[in-house]
Amino acid sequence: MKNSLLILVFLFGLSLYSQNLIFVGNNSYKATKPWYFKGNGDQFKYYANDATIQVGKKGQTYILSISTKVYDATSGIKGTIRVYLNDGSAIVLSKTFSKDYSDQYSTVIFQLSPSDISKLKKSDINTIRFNSGLSGQLEGTTASNRWFEIIDPYSPNVVREINWTTANDISQL
Numbered sequence: 001m002k003n004s005l006l007i008l009v010f011l012f013g014l015s016l017y018s019q020n021l022i023f024v025g026n027n028s029y030k031a032t033k034p035w036y037f038k039g040n041g042d043q044f045k046y047y048a049n050d051a052t053i054q055v056g057k058k059g060q061t062y063i064l065s066i067s068t069k070v071y072d073a074t075s076g077i078k079g080t081i082r083v084y085l086n087d088g089s090a091i092v093l094s095k096t097f098s099k100d101y102s103d104q105y106s107t108v109i110f111q112l113s114p115s116d117i118s119k120l121k122k123s124d125i126n127t128i129r130f131n132s133g134l135s136g137q138l139e140g141t142t143a144s145n146r147w148f149e150i151i152d153p154y155s156p157n158v159v160r161e162i163n164w165t166t167a168n169d170i171s172q173l
Helices: 002-016 114-122 166-171
Strands: 020-024 027-031 035-039 051-058 061-069 077-085 090-093 096-102 105-112 125-132 139-144 147-152 155-162
Touching: 020 051, 020 061, 027 061, 035 125, 035 147, 051 125, 051 166, 061 077, 061 125, 077 105, 077 114, 090 105, 090 114, 105 114, 114 166
Parallel strands: none
Antiparallel strands: 020 027, 027 051, 035 051, 035 139, 051 061, 061 105, 077 090, 077 125, 096 105, 125 139, 147 155
């Protein structure tokens, strides 16, 4: 009985630890938890407004993943993105590592340079700017480091604002 209880406690402890991963082709990258950024555009806009961001690492290679809901595969995230940090600096990412479209979400993976990752470890991400749409009809979108969590399911207007501590999460990768 004592051994069964010990094994149960051990297995419960293992189930509490969950590793986040980013999958790119046949590779997987250890990653931060997903950060949900609220779009700054029209509150009734359904596509390419909010964004999910993650940073991943494998060896000395770091990547940034950005994902947003889009109309179809041709209207996904296009071109470079800009990452604005709380310290006032910005990072421009243009080296696309991978692209994907699945379940109405466009996901683009960018490779981060050593200086980019150094900046990201020192200051939280404030806002991300990206383009989406059809070629020649691109629309710029910004999504900021804030998310609203419903505290009481019976009162959906009672919310708490979350600001992600991205620098801390990246430093712990």
